[in-house]
Amino acid sequence: MATATENLREVINRARFVLFDFDGPICRLFAGHAAEDVAKDLVEWLERQGLRGLLTEEERFHPDPMVVLHAVNRRHPHSDLVAELEARLTQQELKAVPSAMPTAFADPLIRTWSAVGARLAIATNNSARTAASYLESRGLAECFVPNIYGRTQELHHLKPHPHCLNRALNALGAAPSTALMIGDAPSDFEAAQRAGVPFLGYARNESKEKQLRKAGAQAVVGSLEPVLRELRGQA
Structure with a gap:
């Protein structure tokens, strides 16, 4: 236990720049607006366009809307279809914000880290909007703006690609070794590895921790x- 505490202390003490994933470490975006319903909405829209055949049976019933988006992008990269689908996903994400x-x-951690002088950024596969x-909505924007880097229509740049982390590092003028990425998925970890940024995993359940x-x-x-406790001990 002491070793784990020491490791956490070292990770926190080194961080001068902190890159947060959004959905997970900061909030559960689809807590009140189920991701499954969003995925279903995207599939139904494709079917109304006569494009049911673009998806496999597994993709049509997958609960993650990003799976639908990636599937269409693999078959029609850089197309107007992908752009429209991404825009629909963004609208659904924005609808989910009030019930996130x-x-x-997370809120006091963000405020405290900002108050002690760390510079913060968002690096997410969700829409920056x-x-x-x-x-x-949480009164946290001033801790991050303008350093919010999210999904674009260049879907090959989504994590585990380090693109959004590298954008954040460049904007902050941060050397990777002085930064810390906080994420809850293997794709966050891989992106951090590829960007050369130390990583702290947040796992809200045993399954997430195992992954x-x-x-x-x-x-x-x-x-x-x-x-937060460790950070407040530094202040």
Whole structure:
């Protein structure tokens, strides 16, 4: 236990720039507007366009809307169809913002990290508009703006590609070794690895922790509370 605490302390102490994934470490975006319903909406829209055959049976019933978007992009990359589908997903994400559930301790952690002088950014596969809208609703926007980097229509740049992390690092003028990425998925960990950024995993349940550990993440917390406690100990 002491070793885990020491590892966490070291990770936090080194961080001068903190890159947050959005959906997970900051909130559960689809807590009140189910992701399954969003995926279903995208599939039904494709079917209304006469494009049911673009998706496999598994893709048609997958609960993750990003699976639908990626599937269409693989078959019609850089197309108007992908652009329209991405725009529909963004609209659904924005509709989810009012019912999103804040991650426990995320708000005070963000405010405290900002107050002690760290510079913060968002690096997410969600729309930057969605992240900005949520942060504004929580009074957190000033901790991040303008450094919010999210999904574009260049879907090959989504994590695990390090594109949004590299954009954040460049904008902040940060050396990768002085930054920290906080994410809840193996794709976050891989993107951090590829960008050369230290990583702290947030796992809200045992399944998430197993996925992160299997991917190779060494520092993983089940709550942001010990991160906040450690940070407040520095202040």
